Amino acid sequence: MxxxxxxxxxxxxxxxxxxxxxxxxxxxxxxxxxxxxxxxxxxxxxxxxxxxxxxxxxxxxxxxxxxxxxxxxxxxxxxxxxxxxxxxxxxxSPKKVVAAPDGIASPPVWCRLRGQLPGPLSLPVRAVRSDGALELADGGTAVLVETSTLSFHLRTADEQASLVGAFGRWLNSLDACAQILLRARPVDLAGLVEALERRAEHLSHPALARAAAEHAAFLSQLNRSRDLLVRQVLIVIRDMHPPRGRRSIARDASAAVVLRRAAETQRALAALGLTANVLDADEASRVLTECLDPGGWHPTRAALPDELITGLEAR
Known part of the structure; x- marks a missing residue:
């Protein structure tokens, strides 16, 4: 030892x-x-x-x-x-804000205004690209990397030193701003309980089916009796100085830079035994929606303007 x-x-x-x-x-x-x-x-x-x-x-x-x-x-x-x-x-500051990229139009002269006009809603993210990169309002780009966690105190001293060294190498490799965000968001186990109950009926042995049913009942009771939270660790990698030139070309080049840095972060964290995942457009949009409305109910994903919403997704 x-x-x-x-x-x-x-x-x-x-x-x-x-x-x-x-x-x-x-x-x-x-x-x-x-x-x-x-x-x-x-x-x-x-x-x-x-x-x-x-x-x-x-x-x-x-x-x-x-x-x-x-x-x-x-x-x-x-x-x-x-x-x-x-x-x-x-x-x-105005207490009511609306989405108005072109500004708030003044009312006509014949209209008698009561109170104040709402202010324009200023968000730090201007758009979410199809590759998952976020186009920021100040001209830069960013990408979100979701990573798992590990138990540091249960490791030996040599393992802890190895983890600290690997994490330090990743920090020293950063050549741009990076932010580590820890979120605690509510979680609903109803879908997991339903899946367990559905699969328990098709198990080959009665003992396995009974154990699955008891586990589903335990999760259902836990879901009803407590407000459950799940921890999410996000790494935000940002390109502070996008290249100059044509706007579309500059955005594409800046997005390529942050996606490359995200892939490098994913490989560096794999040495720590962490599972890192670069969020795509749907996952990044969902994270932004939850951050803007914490604690609210959000569907699995937001549909595109020209996308058909089926009954299963709407439910």
Whole structure:
């Protein structure tokens, strides 16, 4: 038995944490405190000869408290100044949005408008190609790779070191942006239960049929009694700088680049014992639909505009 020590590396949860410049504060916090202090000092020197100090303090102290709260406070994992900026942008943004690539047309002059017009819906993905590549709104392309998981803690120290080395080689081979997304989505076992019950009737031995029926009953009870979730691991590989030229040729070239990188990722993760699958157009569309409407019911796949919908698919 190998008693080698396992590899342990402590990584902070917030890997994008800004550097602390002085007194345990970041440059953003120091800038907010400096601006707040400058405004308070300017107020004092400008009005000290005109109004009593108590009045100046009554005006300056709330300003200093507000600046200190914005610089040092946090809310929902965000610095309070960024949280306040996001709140202001949310309040100013339209609450109703519609799919309008050409913009929202203004109503005619004779129409009396009540309320505000809806805003255009801005999505990061402009189109899903037939090969599975995503055409992004900013001009780039991306592809989704779904991968399985493995149990790291059940491996020996040598196996863990081998897995870490293989994963590190894949990370070092990346020459573009990549994102690892972990999703937990609801799952319905009704189809699996129905398949088990249907196949149990055709099993050759009565004991096998009885075991299959009991397993189907257990899955059915589990499906009714709990909200089941399944974990999905997605790797998003993106081409940040698509080639210039004709738009159609540039899109095809950029899609070919991300698909090649996805195939390389698929081969690299196979060394870890992971099963990776590059999502095609239907699977990528389904993932995007579930991300935009989490928890909702979605059919198996979306039909194309000129595709016939049969009764089985509609059900």
């Amino acid at each position: 190998n008693d080698a020590e396992p590899l342990i590396a402590r990584i902070p949860a917030d890997i994008a944490r800004p550097d602390k410049i002085a007194y345990g504060l970041t440059a953003r916090q120091l800038a907010i405190l400096a601006v707040t202090g400058g405004i308070a000092a300017s107020t004092y020197y400008a009005f000290r000869q005109l109004v009593p100090v108590v009045v100046i303090a009554a005006v300056a102290l709330p300003l200093v408290a507000l600046g200190s709260a914005l610089a040092l406070g946090r809310r929902d994992g965000l610095p309070l100044d960024r949280f306040a900026l996001a709140a202001v942008l949310f309040l100013r």
